[in-house]
Amino acid sequence: MGAWLLLKVFSSGCTAMTGVEAVSNGVMAFRDDTRKNAKITLTIIIALLMILLIGIALLCRAYGIGATNPNGPGYESVLSMLTRAVMGHGWFYYVTIGSVLLVLALSANTAFADFPRLTRAIALDDYMPHVFLLRGRRLLYSWGIYILVVLTGLLLIIFRGVTDRLIPLYAIGAFLAFTLSQAGMVMHWKREGGHPFRMFANGLGAVATGITVVVVLLAKFTDGAWITALLVAVMIVFMHAVKRHYMRVDREVFLDRPIVPALVQEPIVVVPIDRWSRITEKALSFALSMSNDIRCLHVQVADDPDEICKDFDRFIADPLKAAGKCVPKIEILQSPYRYVLQPMVDYILKAEKESDVRKVCVLVPELVVLHWWENLLHNRRANLLKAMLLIKGTRRIIVINIPWYLERG
Template sequence: MANAVPSFRKPRVKRAQNAELALGALLAVMLIGIAALIEKFAIAPVEGMTVLAQVTQAALGDGPLFYLVQFSTVVLLALAANTSFGGLPVLAQLLAGDNNLPHFFALRADRHVHRYGIAFLTVTSAALLVASGGAMNLLVPLFAIGVFVGFTLSQAGMVKHWVVDRPAGWRWRAALNGFGALLTLVAAVVVTVSKFTEGGWLIMVALPVMVLAMQWVNRSYTRIGLRLELGRTPTPPRPRRSLVVVPVHAVNRLTRESLTAALSLGDRVVAVNVTHPEDEPDGRRFVEDWERWHPDVELVRLFDAHRRLDEPLVDYLKQVPEAHVFVLIAEVEPERSWQRVLQNQRGAVLARALRRRTDAVVCRMRFRVGARTAGAA
C-alpha cells in the first residue's frame, strides 16, 4: 500500500491511509473468524489438504459452496501475486532514483509501466519456482520472513521519522510504531529459527547480499558523479580540433554516406583500410577504385598478418596527434530483424575493442537499405 501511494487520486496520502485502515480491519476480522472456526471444528494440518479447505468443508460441506470458496481463494492468490508486480517495480524505481539500483529500473514503457522491474521480478519468481520444484512449503517461509522483515524495517523507519521531525503527538506515534516493529521483529526471528532448515537460511543469505549489492551500485554512481562533476557548473564549451577516422573496405554508397557524415563532424577526416598481406590484389583493386572515385579524403592503408581488424586500428589511433578523435563505423541496417544474422558483425567487434582500449568516441552509423538517408546510432 505504501509503495502504491502515487497511484491514488488526490489527496493521495489520505486515501492511502483510509485504504490501509480498511485493509487492516478486514484482515483482522477474517483472521479472527478463521481462528474461531479452526477452534470450533478442531482443525489440524493434514497431508494433501489446506487448513482453509478443511475449514470450508466443515462449515459448508462438499457442495458447490465449497468449490466456490476454493475458486475464490485461487483468484485472491492470483491478485496477491499481481500486487507484487505492481509494488516492487515502483519500489525499484524509488531505489534507482536514490542510486541504489541501476537507473534503467526507473524507466517506464509506453504504457507507463516499469518494464525492467516487472521483467526482473518475473525472472526471479520463475527461478525460485524452478529451484524449489514448485514446493510451496519451501517458498512460504521465504515470503513470511520477508514480510516480517519488511514490516520491521518500515516501522523502525517511521520511529526515526517521528523522533527526527517531532510533529504534534509524535511520542505516541513513535511508541506505536516501535511496538509494532518489536512484534514483527519477534515474529521474523521465530519464523526464521523454526524454518531455518526449510528455506529460511536463504533469506539470511539474500538480505545481506542485496544490501551489499545496493551499496556497491551507490558507490559506483557516486564515483561516476564525481567524474562528471554533477552538481557543478562546467566551464563554457570551446571548439577543439578533431579527427574523424572511418574504416572502409570498399567503394560504395555506404562508404560515401559515412565519409559525408565524417566531413560534417571533424576538422580532418581519414579513411582507414585494413588488409592482410596475402590479399594485396584485392587491396590494389580497392586503391584503384578509390583513386578513380577521388573523394578528396586521405586514405591510410594498414596491414596485419593475423587478419585482425581492431589491433592495427588501435595502434594507429595511439599515434595520431589529435587529442579528440571520432571513429565512425558504417553498417547496414537490415529491413528485417532476422536479417541481422546475415551480417558479419565487423562493426560490433571493432566498436567493442575501440571502446575498451582507446579514448576515441565511437559512432556506429546505421545505413538503411532502400532508404535515401542514413541514421547514426
C-alpha cells in the first residue's frame, strides 16, 4: 500500500514539471543567439520551479496541510489552504488567489501558442491535414487554435472541469513527448559522431521520462489514463493514414513531362436547358466561344408540352445559321418516370466514353437570388446536378457554373 501510494503521488507530482517544453517548442521565437537565450530561459524556469516546489512542500509539512478530494464537499486547493494558513483570510489571500488565476490563464496561453506551431510542423511532413499550414487574418495558424478550442472544451465537459481527472491525460502526453524528443536527440548526437556526454545526458533523460510515463500510466490507468493510451494509438493510425493519402495524391498528380499538343482538343460542351431564357442565352453564348461540339440537353417528362424544339429552331438554330455560326445539337432525353437529373448524368457519362482524349465540359446555368430565403422559392437542381457529377464524374468531366444574378428592384 505504501509503494502504491508513492507511485500515485509521484505520478501526480510529475505534472508540476511540465510546461518547460514551451521553451523548446518556441526556440525560433527568441532573438539571436536563439539557442543561448533559450538555454538561459529554460535554466531560470527550472531553478524557479525547484524553489517553488521545495518551498510548498516544506510549508505544507510545517502547517500540516494535505490535499482534499476534488469530488468531495468543501474542496479547497493546497495553495489556497497554504496561503490562508500563512497570511490569514485577509486581502493578501485574495490578491494571491487572483494572481494564481492570472498565472494559470497565462500558462494556458502556451498551448494556444505552441499547438498551432506543432501541428504546422507535423503537417509539413504530411502527417496532419494541410489546413494546419494556413495562416489566418491575424497571421496565426488559425485552424490549430480552432481545433484546440474544440478539443479542450470537450475535455472540460466530459471531465466536468475537475483538473485532478485531467492530470493523467496531460502527464502521459507530455512525458511521452519528452521521452521521444530525448531519444531523438540521442540519435541526433549519434549521427553527428562523438559527443558522448550529450548522448549520455539525453539518454538519461529519455530513461527517466520513460519510467515516468510507465508509472503514471499504471498509477492513473483507472482514473482516465487509459483514454490517453487509446488516443495515442488512434492518433498514430490517423497520422499514418493522412501520410498515405498525401503520398497517393503526389503519385497520381506528379508529372515530369511537357504538355502534349495532341491532347489539346476542343471539348464536348454539354448545356442542360429547361426553356429559352436569359440564363440559357448566357450559357449558350459562353459554350459557342469554347467549342464547335455543343449539345443542349433537355429532359422531357411525361405529359410535358413539346415546346423546346420549336423554341430551339426559332431562337437558337435559325439565327446562328443565318450568321454562319456553329449550330448546337439538341438532345431530347425521355424520362417516363419524371426523373430529370439521372438521365442527364447518364448521358454525360456516355459522352465521356466517346473519346479517349476529349474532355466533356458541362455548363450548369443557375439562378442566383438576392436573399437566402428566396432559394426556397426555386428548385435547386443545378446544385444537385453538380453534386452528382462530383460523385460519379471522371477526370475528363469538367463542371462550370454559369450564374445569372438577379438585379435589385
